[in-house]
Amino acid sequence: xxxxxxxxxxxxxxxxxxxxxxxxxxxxxxxxxxxxxxxxxxxxxxxxxxxxxxxxxxxxxxxxxxxxxxxxxxxxxxxxxxxxxxxxxxxxxxxxxxxxxxxxxxxxxxxxxxxxxxxxxxxxxxxxxxxxxxxxxxxxxxxxxxxxxxxxxxxxxxxxxxxxxxxxxxxxxxxxxxxxxxxxxxxxxxxxxxxxxxxxxxxxxxxxxxxxxxxxxxxxxxxxxxxxxxxxxxxxxxxxxxxxxxxxxxxxxxxxxxxxxxxxxxxxxxxx
Amino acid sequence: xxxxxxxxxxxxxxxxxxxxxxxxxxxxxxxxxxxxxxxxxxxxxxxxxxxxxxxxxxxxxxxxxxxxxxxxxxxxxxxxxxxxxxxxxxxxxxxxxxxxxxxxxxxxxxxxxxxxxxxxxxxxxxxxxxxxxxxxxxxxxxxxxxxxxxxxxxxxxxxxxxxxxxxxxxxxxxxxxxxxxxxxxxxxxxxxxxxxxxxxxxxxxxxxxxxxxxxxxxxxxxxxxxxxxxxxxxxxxxxxxxxxxxxxxxxxxxxxxxxxxxxxxxxxxxxxxxxxxxxxxxxxxxxxxxxxxxxxxxxxxx
Numbered sequence: 001x002x003x004x005x006x007x008x009x010x011x012x013x014x015x016x017x018x019x020x021x022x023x024x025x026x027x028x029x030x031x032x033x034x035x036x037x038x039x040x041x042x043x044x045x046x047x048x049x050x051x052x053x054x055x056x057x058x059x060x061x062x063x064x065x066x067x068x069x070x071x072x073x074x075x076x077x078x079x080x081x082x083x084x085x086x087x088x089x090x091x092x093x094x095x096x097x098x099x100x101x102x103x104x105x106x107x108x109x110x111x112x113x114x115x116x117x118x119x120x121x122x123x124x125x126x127x128x129x130x131x132x133x134x135x136x137x138x139x140x141x142x143x144x145x146x147x148x149x150x151x152x153x154x155x156x157x158x159x160x161x162x163x164x165x166x167x168x169x170x171x172x173x174x175x176x177x178x179x180x181x182x183x184x185x186x187x188x189x190x191x192x193x194x195x196x197x198x199x200x201x202x203x204x205x206x207x208x209x210x211x212x213x214x215x216x217x218x219x220x221x222x223x224x225x226x227x228x229x230x231x232x233x234x235x236x237x238x239x240x241x242x243x244x245x246x247x248x249x250x251x252x253x254x255x256x257x258x259x260x261x262x263x264x265x266x267x268x269x270x271x272x
Numbered sequence: 273x274x275x276x277x278x279x280x281x282x283x284x285x286x287x288x289x290x291x292x293x294x295x296x297x298x299x300x301x302x303x304x305x306x307x308x309x310x311x312x313x314x315x316x317x318x319x320x321x322x323x324x325x326x327x328x329x330x331x332x333x334x335x336x337x338x339x340x341x342x343x344x345x346x347x348x349x350x351x352x353x354x355x356x357x358x359x360x361x362x363x364x365x366x367x368x369x370x371x372x373x374x375x376x377x378x379x380x381x382x383x384x385x386x387x388x389x390x391x392x393x394x395x396x397x398x399x400x401x402x403x404x405x406x407x408x409x410x411x412x413x414x415x416x417x418x419x420x421x422x423x424x425x426x427x428x429x430x431x432x433x434x435x436x437x438x439x440x441x442x443x444x445x446x447x448x449x450x451x452x453x454x455x456x457x458x459x460x461x462x463x464x465x466x467x468x469x470x471x472x473x474x475x476x477x478x479x480x481x482x483x484x485x486x487x488x489x490x491x492x493x494x495x496x497x498x499x500x501x502x503x504x505x506x507x508x509x510x511x512x513x514x515x516x517x518x519x520x521x522x523x524x525x526x527x528x529x530x531x532x533x534x535x536x537x538x539x540x541x542x543x544x545x546x547x548x549x550x551x552x553x554x555x556x557x558x559x560x561x562x563x564x565x566x567x568x569x570x571x572x573x574x
């Protein structure tokens with residue numbers, strides 16, 4: 001496993017798509033903060049207080065550095081989708097180059113090959129997400145202020161919590177993308193499925209919210225969706241303990257489920 | 273020492289049997305030429321032995337122990353069909369990745385250089401050229417260099433000559449012979465290019481529709497591929513009678529070509545036939561080629 005991790009990290013360092021992914025997501029993070037500032041402050045001329053939470057306008061998110069930092073981890077925002085695509089590209093490269101054979105021929109178990117790839121990609125995604133979150137936090141704080149109540153020393157712990165929860169939620173997406181990559185073994189098809197799934201999940205979430213979040217059955221299905229967990233995360237400063245436990249449990253369950261399914265399928269398939 | 277022994281090794285794809293109860297033995301030092309038509313099951317068998325696909329039934333042992341595991345895997349290398357290389361990396365970077373996969377430690381640079389020199393790729397040692405810009409022959413040789421890093425005792429090469437130009441084929445042939453003679457590496461090589469394979473192989477296995485129909489050594493093949501004389505004559509039937517009249521029995525006629533399998537003195541035959549008014553336009557001496565042997569074995573099916 002240690003050998004596989006070394007090989008996978010070395011490969012990642014040499015992969016231009018990993019660097020391009022980092023640059024594009026960082027650019028998107030910068031653009032989204034600047035764009036919001038230009039649209040709300042300069043074009044719509046909405047008063048600053050309306051956007052920092054002190055006097056917010058209904059339907060418009062409370063735009064603060066904290067908001068931008070947390071929104072980085074959302075799978076359905078621009079950077080989230082781009083990162084998911086890049087992860088798909090990195091994960092399928094071993095199949096498109098047929099280099100997966102070398103790992104198998106040298107006696108590495110398929111479970112270890114899968115887990116090594118998973119760990120490498122989680123570390124890569126964490127680095128990209130944290131860089132983006134720091135950029136968004138810094139720029140967002142400059143343009144909109146850190147939060148309505150300003151920055152305090154205790155917020156450092158909150159930032160750590162935000163990074164941790166955000167990464168856990170995004171790891172659900174990583175485990176799903178990795179499972180798809182190992183299932184279809186093709187970069188193109190993986191990208192199409194990732195984009196399709198991203199839209200589908202957002203659509204299902206929106207439909208469920210619109211058709212009645214107050215209905216118990218609808219609420220049950222709504223609570224299963226990662227988008228719902230992210231909405232709780234994004235709309236609350238600290239998540240309520242019930243929601244926090246639910247999000248932690250469901251995210252962990254999804255990660256374990258997708259990874260177990262991925263490993264099981266990979267163990268059963270033949271390598272060409 | 274037995275390097276590979278398969279026991280009733282079988283692979284089914286739904287209702288289709290790709291490899292059917294193959295019992296094959298490869299001994300230390302062999303260059304085993306694995307011959308069969310497209311879809312005969314050559315690649316499937318190599319993939320099973322390399323651990324890429326799981327057998328439906330049957331078993332195999334490497335180095336007189338179990339199947340592919342961490343211990344046996346460190347002594348084998350395989351290049352299956354297309355080279356398995358990171359095209360976005362240089363040759364040295366590919367070697368470094370492979371070294372990590374194998375778990376090599378110590379001064380690896382010298383090892384990388386030795387491997388590249390051995391396969392005739394010394395020009396890429398300092399080069400920043402990405403592998404995607406290599407020729408197919410260079411990629412094939414680099415693939416072999418990667419397998420050599422683990423100091424293998426057994427190499428499986430699936431169609432290593434495929435797509436190579438004549439120069440590439442010669443260089444691949446020399447490389448295989450050198451590795452076998454100097455490093456004692458045992459080979460299992462599948463190839464369609466039978467004449468080329470016959471220049472390196474010391475043993476052969478013929479597979480047809482998933483069934484291993486014959487295993488034969490180079491010596492046995494030579495002894496079975498009898499030398500014969502082919503004469504092109506104007507009167508083949510009369511030639512046949514004339515030859516029989518002078519005690520030559522093993523004769524075949526194909527159009528104007530008369531094949532004589534007995535040992536003969538050509539000058540005596542020429543004199544005897546010309547006295548009977550038979551004109552000989554050409555005489556050549558031939559040995560049965562591996563291709564002829566293969567076609568004969570397949571009964572003209574291939």
